[in-house]
Amino acid sequence: MQSADAVATYRVIRPRARRRRSALGRWYRRNERAALGLSGLVTFFVLWQVLSNLGLINDLFFSSPAGVFAAAVAEVQKSRFWNDVRYSLTEVTVGFIASLVLAVPLGLLIGWYRRLSFSFDPWLNFLNAIPRPALIPLVVLWVGLGIEMKIVIVFLGGFFSIILPTVEGVRTVDQQLLDVGHSFRASQRRLFTSIVIPATIPFIATGVRLALGRLLIGVVVAELYAQTEGIGVMIDRAADVLDSGRMLFGVLIFTLMGVLTTELAGRIEHRFQRWRPSANVDLEEGP
Amino acid sequence: MATVSIGSTPLRPAGPGPLRKLINSNERLFYGILGFVVVALIWEAAGDFGLYRRSLLSVPSLVFTAAVQDFGSGKILDDLWSSGIEFFLGFFAAAAVGIPLGLAIGMFRRVEYFVSYLLFGIYSTPKAAIAPLIILVAGIGLESKVILVFLLTFFSLIVSTVAGVKSAAERHRDIARSFGASRWLQFRSVILPSTFPFLLTGLRIATGRALVGVIVAEELAANAGIGHYIEENGAFLQTSRVMLGIVLLGLFGVLLGEGVRRIEKRYEVWRQEIH
Amino acid sequence: MTTSELALSARGVRMEYRDRSSQARLVAIEGMDLDIADGEFVSILGPSGCGKSTFLKIVNGLLKATAGEIKLRGTGKGREDAMVFQDAALFPWYSVIDNVAYGLVCAGVKNDEARRRAAPLVELVGLQGFETKYPYQLSGGMQQRANLARALAVDTPILLMDEPFASLDAQTREVMQAELLRIWNAARKTVVFVTHQIDEAVYLSDRVIVMSARPGRILADIKIDIPRPRPLEVKREPAFVAYEAQIWKLLSQHAVTAATQVA
Numbered sequence: 001m002q003s004a005d006a007v008a009t010y011r012v013i014r015p016r017a018r019r020r021r022s023a024l025g026r027w028y029r030r031n032e033r034a035a036l037g038l039s040g041l042v043t044f045f046v047l048w049q050v051l052s053n054l055g056l057i058n059d060l061f062f063s064s065p066a067g068v069f070a071a072a073v074a075e076v077q078k079s080r081f082w083n084d085v086r087y088s089l090t091e092v093t094v095g096f097i098a099s100l101v102l103a104v105p106l107g108l109l110i111g112w113y114r115r116l117s118f119s120f121d122p123w124l125n126f127l128n129a130i131p132r133p134a135l136i137p138l139v140v141l142w143v144g145l146g147i148e149m150k151i152v153i154v155f156l157g158g159f160f161s162i163i164l165p166t167v168e169g170v171r172t173v174d175q176q177l178l179d180v181g182h183s184f185r186a187s188q189r190r191l192f193t194s195i196v197i198p199a200t201i202p203f204i205a206t207g208v209r210l211a212l213g214r215l216l217i218g219v220v221v222a223e224l225y226a227q228t229e230g231i232g233v234m235i236d237r238a239a240d241v242l243d244s245g246r247m248l249f250g251v252l253i254f255t256l257m258g259v260l261t262t263e264l265a266g267r268i269e270h271r272f273q274r275w276r277p278s279a280n281v282d283l284e285e286g287p
Numbered sequence: 288m289a290t291v292s293i294g295s296t297p298l299r300p301a302g303p304g305p306l307r308k309l310i311n312s313n314e315r316l317f318y319g320i321l322g323f324v325v326v327a328l329i330w331e332a333a334g335d336f337g338l339y340r341r342s343l344l345s346v347p348s349l350v351f352t353a354a355v356q357d358f359g360s361g362k363i364l365d366d367l368w369s370s371g372i373e374f375f376l377g378f379f380a381a382a383a384v385g386i387p388l389g390l391a392i393g394m395f396r397r398v399e400y401f402v403s404y405l406l407f408g409i410y411s412t413p414k415a416a417i418a419p420l421i422i423l424v425a426g427i428g429l430e431s432k433v434i435l436v437f438l439l440t441f442f443s444l445i446v447s448t449v450a451g452v453k454s455a456a457e458r459h460r461d462i463a464r465s466f467g468a469s470r471w472l473q474f475r476s477v478i479l480p481s482t483f484p485f486l487l488t489g490l491r492i493a494t495g496r497a498l499v500g501v502i503v504a505e506e507l508a509a510n511a512g513i514g515h516y517i518e519e520n521g522a523f524l525q526t527s528r529v530m531l532g533i534v535l536l537g538l539f540g541v542l543l544g545e546g547v548r549r550i551e552k553r554y555e556v557w558r559q560e561i562h
Numbered sequence: 563m564t565t566s567e568l569a570l571s572a573r574g575v576r577m578e579y580r581d582r583s584s585q586a587r588l589v590a591i592e593g594m595d596l597d598i599a600d601g602e603f604v605s606i607l608g609p610s611g612c613g614k615s616t617f618l619k620i621v622n623g624l625l626k627a628t629a630g631e632i633k634l635r636g637t638g639k640g641r642e643d644a645m646v647f648q649d650a651a652l653f654p655w656y657s658v659i660d661n662v663a664y665g666l667v668c669a670g671v672k673n674d675e676a677r678r679r680a681a682p683l684v685e686l687v688g689l690q691g692f693e694t695k696y697p698y699q700l701s702g703g704m705q706q707r708a709n710l711a712r713a714l715a716v717d718t719p720i721l722l723m724d725e726p727f728a729s730l731d732a733q734t735r736e737v738m739q740a741e742l743l744r745i746w747n748a749a750r751k752t753v754v755f756v757t758h759q760i761d762e763a764v765y766l767s768d769r770v771i772v773m774s775a776r777p778g779r780i781l782a783d784i785k786i787d788i789p790r791p792r793p794l795e796v797k798r799e800p801a802f803v804a805y806e807a808q809i810w811k812l813l814s815q816h817a818v819t820a821a822t823q824v825a
Contacts, residue, residue: 009635010571013634033403037400040402040405041405044405129544131495131502132499134517137506137517138529138530217413217499235416251416254413262410466644466664472667476656476667480655
């Protein structure tokens with residue numbers, strides 16, 4: 001383009017078009033994710049109901065949302081239901097807290113002594129790789145089919161999920177920070193409380209998230225296996241008599257538990273991630 | 288005038304012996320094996336000396352004997368085969384459908400928003416709770432197991448794939464846009480390579496999920512497979528065999544996990560740091 | 563300056579955005595008027611966060627301005643501008659040659675042809691022999707050379723450079739500045755160079771546009787009358803130091819007045 005000066009063409013870069021936004025429009029832009037997400041959810045249920053009404057989904061096997069709702073209303077009035085809920089919740093809480101209380105101190109200890117952590121690494125990884133449901137028959141041999149079995153299963157799931165990240169957290173404490181402690185002649189105990197433990201907390205939070213995700217499946221399978229009490233048993237009994245409304249209601253209860261625990265775990269982890277220098281995205285592990 | 292005396296350490300006349308050197312260079316491996324062996328020995332000793340009832344945990348020697356017996360007779364091989372088929376069929380079906388779907392969802396922001404709550408809800412549901420329904424509908428055969436494995440793996444993969452696409456470094460997408468790359472080219476040259484390491488991690492997690500699916504399905508209603516093997520032997524108080532089944536599962540899980548991890552490491556350079 | 567000689571002409575460019583957490587309207591660029599002639603090397607200099615990178619992104623099309631217009635002299639074929647990004651902007655999964663050829667591939671050139679056209683540029687920036695290496699195998703300076711080559715490969719009349727040497731250590735940085743002048747001399751592009759380092763701006767440019775802190779506006783447009791070619795030693799000469807002092811005074815004065823003003 002040497003001699004075309006007189007007729008040089010220009011590309012014009014224009015500014016962003018100004019659009020008058022209504023209040024609704026502005027609200028939408030700010031909350032787009034929630035708006036679309038909710039509409040997705042609503043669409044799902046509406047579609048489900050419509051397909052059920054049209055007979056494209058067999059009502060017997062897979063109840064419509066209306067059927068589930070009706071079953072729900074009926075169930076919450078029965079005391080047996082609340083008994084089952086209490087049963088399941090107890091398993092989860094007791095098992096989880098027990099696993100937390102044991103796994104964290106042990107993890108800190110094992111992680112701190114390098115040789116110890118090397119020695120335990122293969123066993124911990126091995127045990128962690130075993131699918132929790134596979135341990136059920138073994139645990140049954142130990143404690144029978146009662147609530148103890150479910151608690152132990154939940155405990156085992158939580159224990160290994162928490163201890164592994166904890167060990168890793170202790171092992172990967174920034175050497176520089178420890179150097180700072182040493183240079184100020186901090187005692188072993190102070191090193192631990194002021195450097196190691198705070199540095200490990202994000203890892204523990206990750207472990208908690210993993211644990212909460214996995215323990216729910218342990219609960220469900222344990223209950224289905226043992227057939228004593230709990231929401232899992234409610235599901236099974238309903239399936240037996242083809243009461244799909246009640247069955248799906250039970251599933252919904254677990255969904256609720258799952259959503260709450262996942263959300264809670266995510267929040268906890270997020271809160272403790274803030275002071276981590278660079279977080280590796282650890283993809284979600286859920287039920 | 289005070290002098291601070293920093294003591295003098297005499298130099299060692301001779302260096303560390305050859306065994307010590309070997310240990311130092313492979314410390315992790317050495318202590319790992321040592322730990323493994325020590326625990327196994329303690330396990331054996333505790334059982335043999337009656338520190339606990341053998342019916343609870345069995346001992347390595349008995350587990351080994353059971354292994355020899357059952358592998359020799361070939362019975363357990365059928366179960367392994369059965370479980371293996373369920374696993375691979377379900378897993379690969381889920382990957383074939385889930386990964387492309389996850390990529391598509393991740394690419395389009397509005398679509399991702401639309402399905403986000405739905406996905407979160409289904410993902411948080413323990414799929415095992417649906418197991419009774421599936422068994423009711425599909426029976427006790429191979430189909431119900433594959434379906435359950437599929438369900439568990441599928442949602443795990445979709446969620447991890449979407450997360451992977453979202454973390455494809457914004458900067459790289461900007462660069463592609465800056466040079467005028469078409470949407471398709473952006474996908475091929477930036478999004479896909481960027482997402483790949485995250486896909487691998489997602490696959491590794493999914494293998495664990497799939498394994499759980501296999502076991503759950505088999506424990507609840509089956510007459511073959513490792514889950515069934517464990518359950519049946521549990522019912523007959525054959526603790527050694529129960530332990531054998533568990534050990535085999537653990538081994539499989541570890542090997543699979545390690546395998547994917549190796550591949551992950553190879554592509555580690557492609558992973559973007561999230562600040 | 564007649565319009566026909568202008569490579570870039572900006573009028574009233576303004577950039578506002580809404581801060582996500584406080585929901586307040588922030589002004590990144592207050593109103594910029596800028597004319598750049600063909601073949602000029604112009605630096606935009608200012609403190610961090612003053613909107614200079616934002617301006618570049620608007621020109622490149624990555625952002626849309628709130629108001630104002632920019633005219634780029636058209637070539638009749640392909641794009642007019644190519645951007646050299648700030649630190650480590652190579653794709654880790656492509657080799658050097660594939661990275662350099664990327665802009666061409668985006669424009670629709672076939673892979674083999676693109677590589678062929680990219681090869682002389684790899685040589686121009688001094689990376690011959692490293693075509694098949696991957697970014698993680700290169701040093702920071704080498705990566706930036708590849709970054710530069712990529713933008714050169716698409717042969718646009720205008721080159722936009724967004725603090726390309728920011729992540730390099732002092733010595734490498736100086737070497738790269740001299741290298742850039744050498745390459746610019748060979749390639750003869752119009753360059754818009756964004757930086758926050760005064761000596762860098764004075765050393766490289768024909769003109770230095772000094773910008774204030776946010777909200778960014780042009781404080782001064784200083785012509786650098788130091789003859790070319792400019793070896794690195796020129797940085798110690800009194801004329802050079804005088805320019806530096808002038809700009810430094812301008813910036814610090816403005817910072818003081820800005821600080822004493824009621825927000």
